[in-house]
Amino acid sequence: MVLAFYGYLGISIATLSTLGLMLGVYAFRLKPTRSRLQRDLKRLASVIPLGEFLQKDYAAPSVVQYYASTTFRDYKLLALATGSIAMHSLLKPARSMPYRCGHLKQLLYVVAQMGDAVHGGKVLEVGFGKGANSIFLADLFPNANFLGIDVVEEHVSYANDYGSTRGLTNVAFTLDDASTPSAKTMAEGPFDLIFGVESFCHLDSEEKLTGFLRFARQCLKPNGRLVIVDGYRSASFENEPEEVQHAMMLAESGFRIRAMPSKPSWQLMASTARLTLVDDVDLTPEALAFWTQGWKVAHVLLLLLPWAVRAYVASSLKHAETGANFVSVATTAYAMALGSAVYGVLVFKNGS
Ligand SMILES: C[S@@+](CC[C@H](N)C(=O)[O-])C[C@H]1O[C@@H](n2cnc3c(N)ncnc32)[C@H](O)[C@@H]1O
Numbered sequence: 001m002v003l004a005f006y007g008y009l010g011i012s013i014a015t016l017s018t019l020g021l022m023l024g025v026y027a028f029r030l031k032p033t034r035s036r037l038q039r040d041l042k043r044l045a046s047v048i049p050l051g052e053f054l055q056k057d058y059a060a061p062s063v064v065q066y067y068a069s070t071t072f073r074d075y076k077l078l079a080l081a082t083g084s085i086a087m088h089s090l091l092k093p094a095r096s097m098p099y100r101c102g103h104l105k106q107l108l109y110v111v112a113q114m115g116d117a118v119h120g121g122k123v124l125e126v127g128f129g130k131g132a133n134s135i136f137l138a139d140l141f142p143n144a145n146f147l148g149i150d151v152v153e154e155h156v157s158y159a160n161d162y163g164s165t166r167g168l169t170n171v172a173f174t175l176d177d178a179s180t181p182s183a184k185t186m187a188e189g190p191f192d193l194i195f196g197v198e199s200f201c202h203l204d205s206e207e208k209l210t211g212f213l214r215f216a217r218q219c220l221k222p223n224g225r226l227v228i229v230d231g232y233r234s235a236s237f238e239n240e241p242e243e244v245q246h247a248m249m250l251a252e253s254g255f256r257i258r259a260m261p262s263k264p265s266w267q268l269m270a271s272t273a274r275l276t277l278v279d280d281v282d283l284t285p286e287a288l289a290f291w292t293q294g295w296k297v298a299h300v301l302l303l304l305l306p307w308a309v310r311a312y313v314a315s316s317l318k319h320a321e322t323g324a325n326f327v328s329v330a331t332t333a334y335a336m337a338l339g340s341a342v343y344g345v346l347v348f349k350n351g352s
Contacts, residue, residue, distance in 0.1 A: 027296045032337040036299070037243055043302040044250070044330055047310040048323050053253035060151055060177060063202060066256040067152045069321035071130065085162070087129035088198040088229075089343065092289035102290070106229040107133055109281065109345045110195045113225040117144045121192035124149070124185075124219075126178045126212075127199020131159025131171075138163070138171035147188050149176035150199075179208035181215045189219035195227040204258040206269070213273035220350035226275060228346045231287070231332075233262040240340045247331045248340035254328030263346060270348050279347035287343035288336040295333035298326060 030036075044050060056062065075087050082090050082103040090102040110133070117123050118141045125134045128148035138146045150156060150173065159173040176185045178199070194216055203209045216226050233248060234240070252260055261269075267277050301309055313323030335341035 027300060030296050030299060032292060032295055032333040034241075034244070034338060037247055037334045037338065040299060040302060040330060040334070041243060041246065041250075043306060044327060047302070047306050048313055048327060050250060050327070053324070053327065054249055056253065058204065058253070058256040058258050062256045064152050066321050066324060067129075068154055069318040070325055071152070071154065071158075073318070074322055074325050075130075084132055085130040086132035086197075089287045090290045091283060091286040093286060102286075104136065105286075106197045106345075107136060109229055109347070110137065110193070110197075110227050111140075113193055113195075113227050113347060114141065114144065115192060115225065117141070117192035119143055121145070122147070122189065124188070124191045124194045126194065126196035127151075127202065128159055128173055129155055129199075131155070131162050131173055133195075133197055134171050134173070135159070135163050135166060135168060138168045139166065142170060144170065146171040147185075148173040149178060149181070149185055151175070151177050178215075179203055179211040181212070181219075186215065186219055190221045191219055191224060192221055193225045193227065194220060195225075195229070197229045198231065200228045201230050201232070201252075201255070201257055201260040204252070204260060209261055209265075209269050210273075213269055213275065216348075217273040217275060217350065220275075222351050224350045225278075226270075226348040226350070228266065228348075229344075230346075231260055231341055231343045232266070233260050234340055234342045235262055235264050237262060237340050240338070244335070244338045244340045247338065248335035250330075251328045251332040251335050251341065254324040254326070254331070256324065260341075263342065263344070266346055274352070275348040275350055276352050277346065278349050279345065281345040282342065283344045284336055284342045288333060291329075291333040291336060294329040295331075298330035302330065 071087065078087065079085050084103040086103045088106060091105040092102055120143050123144055123146045125146065125148040128134055128150050131148060134146040134148045148159060153175055156173050156175050163171045163173070176182050203212050220226065237245060237248065252258065263280065270277065309326065312319055332341065336343065
């Protein structure tokens with residue numbers, strides 16, 4: 001009897017290990033190709049009603065609902081993977097580095113533009129999430145003053161509490177919408193630097209972008225800098241095949257964004273606001289390496305457990321927002337690999 005039990009146990013462990021190994025080899029070799037995209041789009045459509053995604057208008061309440069449901073649940077997975085509360089892509093440099101700092105690499109581009117801000121100047125962060133970026137920088141530059149604005153109340157209280165527990169007095173977070181900044185935020189200027197990491201993508205219409213750029217022009221010091229670290233629709237988006245465009249549109253919708261501005265549209269609209277482009281860095285390969293890892297998990301789940309994904313997403317409104325995240329994770333790598341999305345940094349200065 002005992003022998004039979006151990007026999008079954010041994011066979012089960014051996015079978016599971018072999019299956020695990022086969023899955024690992026399959027996942028290791030996976031690449032986000034166009035033929036796989038077509039199959040994944042069909043599988044996605046069978047578990048989540050994608051039509052609704054593409055029809056919705058993602059105004060502020062949708063964005064707030066998405067983050068209020070996911071920041072303290074789904075993004076915890078990211079925090080576990082990166083060891084940081086930053087809510088943005090982990091960059092993976094082509095060559096391995098002797099330290100793990102991919103989740104903060106974005107900030108090097110912000111630090112490079114600090115200029116006089118380090119000697120008592122003012123910095124504004126747009127869309128701070130849990131406050132990781134400004135809190136890190138406030139610690140690094142004790143003489144600079146940091147203010148963050150965000151549309152999610154839970155983010156404001158979390159970040160203010162976190163800043164206080166770190167004993168920082170040069171950083172504060174407040175509720176405001178970057179597309180229609182309040183008089184109170186304007187009165188905090190002029191700023192030496194305005195920056196955002198993966199938050200300006202939410203300025204998804206000409207109206208929102210114009211509202212923000214008008215504010216930036218008014219509230220940046222002459223020669224002050226605007227640093228945008230983000231994903232963008234590629235310049236070739238309109239010429240990409242339909243399903244490649246579709247991958248980007250689904251990625252955007254999952255993040256509750258209608259259409260991310262492209263780099264050329266940023267440049268055009270910024271120049272109208274008399275902001276001049278001074279740097280343009282492409283980080284797509286590094287961001288793609290990160291998003292490919294998430295995509296592999298989503299791809300395998302769609303392949304092996306579509307019923308479980310369908311049941312989970314349908315079980316509550318909060319889970320539906322996780323479903324939205326899942327759609328983005330399942331499609332972003334395709335968009336970046338196949339040409340409808342890029343990732344990188346734009347730096348503008350106030351004036352010519
Ligand atoms: C992907 S998270 C990035 C958070 C943070 N920048 C980071 O790197 O950890 C995007 C953030 O932008 C904020 N956001 C979205 N639309 C916004 C708007 N119109 N004005 C200000 N913040 C906004 C969201 O609430 C969210 O906190």
